[in-house]
Amino acid sequence: MVAVRGDVIHTEEFEVIARAVERETEGVRAELIGGRLEVKRGPDGNHGRILNWLLLLLMPLHPGLFLHVAGQGLIVGARGQGRLRPDGVLAPLDAFVGSGEWGFSDAVVMVVEVTSPDPNSTWRDRVEKPIVYAQTGIPIYLLIDREAARVVVHSESDGDRYQDVHSYAFGREVTLPAQVGISFDSSPLEGWGE
Numbered sequence: 001m002v003a004v005r006g007d008v009i010h011t012e013e014f015e016v017i018a019r020a021v022e023r024e025t026e027g028v029r030a031e032l033i034g035g036r037l038e039v040k041r042g043p044d045g046n047h048g049r050i051l052n053w054l055l056l057l058l059m060p061l062h063p064g065l066f067l068h069v070a071g072q073g074l075i076v077g078a079r080g081q082g083r084l085r086p087d088g089v090l091a092p093l094d095a096f097v098g099s100g101e102w103g104f105s106d107a108v109v110m111v112v113e114v115t116s117p118d119p120n121s122t123w124r125d126r127v128e129k130p131i132v133y134a135q136t137g138i139p140i141y142l143l144i145d146r147e148a149a150r151v152v153v154h155s156e157s158d159g160d161r162y163q164d165v166h167s168y169a170f171g172r173e174v175t176l177p178a179q180v181g182i183s184f185d186s187s188p189l190e191g192w193g194e
Helices: 011-024 045-058 119-136 187-191
Strands: 028-033 036-041 066-068 073-076 082-084 088-091 110-114 140-145 150-157 162-169 173-175 183-185
Touching (some): 011 036, 011 082, 045 088, 045 110, 045 187, 082 119, 110 119, 119 150, 119 162
Antiparallel strands (some): 028 036, 073 082
16 A cells, blocks of 8 residues: 555655556656655756756866766764755765665765756745755755746755755855855856846
8 A cells, every 4th residue: 555645654665666657657756755746847947957056066176076967865864763865965986886776975065956947846945855864964965947047056954954054046156055065156057047
């Protein structure tokens, strides 16, 4: 029996459902957040372009780190019961070798989400995911919010929430915390919004 919305879905059930959904439905990814099955639509062209831009921006600055953008699943949450597929995961190149579909976040320096035209997904990116990533202990959560035309940098997790949040309008200089330690011009994002 499959749990319906509102019921808690256990991790093992979710992983079976997620594999079936992703196998049978092109362009859809399943996530488990707060015991709920959520569906994430595949990226559009601007979404992909933003991630490629960020990959090229970060690669020469941090040769020991790589922005994984192929949908690497992460085990998340205070007790590791959530499953999310960030749009980007900044971690050492070999961080997920041998980990299978869902990897631990121990070596993750930063996760990246880029909002999509779907209001439910955007709400999760803005409200739920910062809490889950903070509870997981991921040092930095970078949100590129296309609808609001803003880059939001979350850092300094206290175990429940990020204590330091900076929001920058597209076109402004964005500064990432010491774990990444760079500043970049976000002007290119102005052309790739909603």
